[in-house]
Amino acid sequence: MPFTSLGLSAVLLKTLADQNFTDPTPIQQSAIPAILNKKDVLGIAQTGSGKTASYVLPLLMNLQQSSGPKNRHANVLVLVPTRELAEQVKGVFHTFSKGLPQPIKTLAVYGGVSINPQMMGLQGVNILVATPGRLLELVDNNAVHLNTIETLVLDEADKMLNLGFKEELDKIIALLPVKRQNILFSATLSNDLQNINQILLHDPVVIKIEAEEESLDRITQVAYIVSDEKKGPFLRQLIKEHRMKQVLIFASSVHLVEAIVNKLRKNRIEAKPIHSKKSQGNRSDTLRLFKAGHVTALVATDLMARGIDIDALPYVINYDLPRSPKDYVHRIGRTGRAGNDGNAISLVSHGELHHFEVIQKKMGKQVKLIDSENL
Structure with a gap:
C-alpha cells in the first residue's frame, strides 16, 4: 500500500x-x-x-x-x-x-x-x-x-x-x-x-502492531561474564580492540554514567554522558557531536534511550543489565537499524547471570556467553 x-x-x-x-x-x-x-x-x-x-x-x-x-x-x-x-x-x-x-x-x-x-x-x-x-x-x-x-x-x-x-x-x-x-x-x-x-x-x-522478532536479526549479540570491579578495564579493552569509532553505552544510574565517562576520558577515549541531570542544551549538543562522529562513546541511562535514533550506529554495550527484558530489547535496538548490521555486547556479572537468562527467554533468543577470564 x-x-x-x-x-x-x-x-x-x-x-x-x-x-x-x-x-x-x-x-x-x-x-x-x-x-x-x-x-x-x-x-x-x-x-x-x-x-x-x-x-x-x-x-x-x-x-x-x-x-x-x-x-x-x-x-x-x-x-x-x-x-x-x-x-x-x-x-x-x-x-x-x-x-x-x-x-x-x-x-x-x-x-x-x-x-x-x-x-x-x-x-x-x-x-x-x-x-x-x-x-x-x-x-x-x-x-x-x-x-x-x-x-x-x-x-x-x-x-x-x-x-x-x-x-x-x-x-x-x-x-x-x-x-x-x-x-x-x-x-x-x-x-x-x-x-x-x-x-x-x-x-x-x-x-x-506486534513486535517482530526478526527486527533483531541484524544484530549480533554477545555477552561476557565480567566481575563488577573488572567491567571498567574490560570495557576499555573492548573499545580499543574492536577499534570502535561510535559506541552507545548504557548504565543503570546517573552516578555510574559519570563514573564510566571519567574512566574512559582518563584512558584517552573521547566520551560524553547523557542523562536527566544534564541541561537540555548540553544534551542536544552531546547528541549532535555523537551523531557527527566527534565523540567515540556516548554513555546513557535508559531514560535517554528513546531520544537516541542513529540509523547506522555500529555498537551498543550494556555496561550492566536493565531491569526489564523490554528495556534490554529497546537498548540493543538502537543498533541494527534501517537495514544496517549492528553489534550488541553485554557485560554480565555473576550476580546478573540468572537475570540474563530471564532476558534471553523473554526475548526468544540465545546469546553467546563468554567467560572473560578465559580470554
Missing part, C-alpha cells in the same frame, strides 16, 4: 518523496486514514515503528482545514515523557510542514531550561509538544490555555505512566474540552494504560 492511497495531500506526498519515504509502515497504513477521519486512535507499537509520522502527517493535513489559533491557543497538544522526545517530535512536525499552503507553527516546551522564552514563543502556536510538568507550569503562569485543543496526543503513554506522570495527566485532561479527538500511542498495554484508555478514548480505532 503506497502513501498515495492514504488520503494525504499532494504537498505532503511530495515532502515524503523528498525525504525518501517510500512505503508506509503498518502503523502508518492504519493510523493515517483514521486520524484524517478524526477518529480516536489507540496504537500499540514499538519504538521505531514509524508512529510519530503516523499522527504528524494527518494532523498537519487536518490543520490545513482549520481556522487556525488565536493568540496563545493551540489546536493540537502532544504530550511526551522526555525533553528529547519533545524535540524529536517537534522536528518531525517541522520536516513535514515545509511547503504547506497554510504555515504551521510548532513549539516544544519542557523543563530544565528557562520558561520565559517558551512563554514568549507560545504566540500563534498551532501545535504544542510538551512534557506534563512544564505544561502545567505554563498553565499556572497563565501563559497557555487548553480550552481550544481539538486533538490530544499521548505519545509513549506507557513511559509517562512509568515515570509517575499520572497525576499531572489527570490535571491536564481536566483542563481540555470534553469534545476533542484523542490519540494514544504506547509500546505496551498495561493495566494503568487500560484505565486511561477507558477514560480518554471514545469508540477508538485500535491498532496493535
